[in-house]
Amino acid sequence: MCGAVSFTATEVPGTFGACHCEMCRRWTGSALLGVTVPKDKVTWTGTENIAEFQSTSWAKRAWCRVCGSNLYFQFTMDGAWSDEVELPLGLFDDPNGFRMTNEIYIDHKPDSFSYTPTDRQVLTRQQVVEKAPHVEGD
Numbered sequence: 697m698c699g700a701v702s703f704t705a706t707e708v709p710g711t712f713g714a715c716h717c718e719m720c721r722r723w724t725g726s727a728l729l730g731v732t733v734p735k736d737k738v739t740w741t742g743t744e745n746i747a748e749f750q751s752t753s754w755a756k757r758a759w760c761r762v763c764g765s766n767l768y769f770q771f772t773m774d775g776a777w778s779d780e781v782e783l784p785l786g787l788f789d790d791p792n793g794f795r796m797t798n799e800i801y802i803d804h805k806p807d808s809f810s811y812t813p814t815d816r817q818v819l820t821r822q823q824v825v826e827k828a829p830h831v832e833g834d
């Protein structure tokens with residue numbers, strides 16, 4: 697938001713997913729709308745202004761020290777998705793044209809809102825844990 701931190705991503709899939717887990721809900725105030733990009737395809741500037749928080753034993757979250765904008769969610773353990781970083785959709789200069797392909801922790805979503813149904817994949821917390829056992833015990 698303030699420009700103290702910025703990134704360039706060279707391999708952006710054009711899709712994103714929504715995570716409704718309790719931590720993403722509290723972190724974002726709603727749901728994390730994350731674009732999954734390979735870690736090594738993202739270059740950051742202003743890294744001295746990036747603060748990180750190890751939110752579980754298996755993942756960390758980062759924000760800008762100056763303005764507080766959320767910057768990324770990243771797995772810190774080996775396993776599913778460990779080579780990737782989740783960048784909030786809203787951080788892209790042009791957030792248009794992306795397609796939502798999945799919603800996870802759907803059983804934790806507040807009942808006060810929902811995204812327009814499409815053919816995207818929708819998983820409960822239990823279904824996520826079955827796909828990636830290392831996220832159990834958040």
Ligand SMILES: [Zn+2]
Nearest residue numbers: 715716717720
């Ligand atoms: Zn989450």
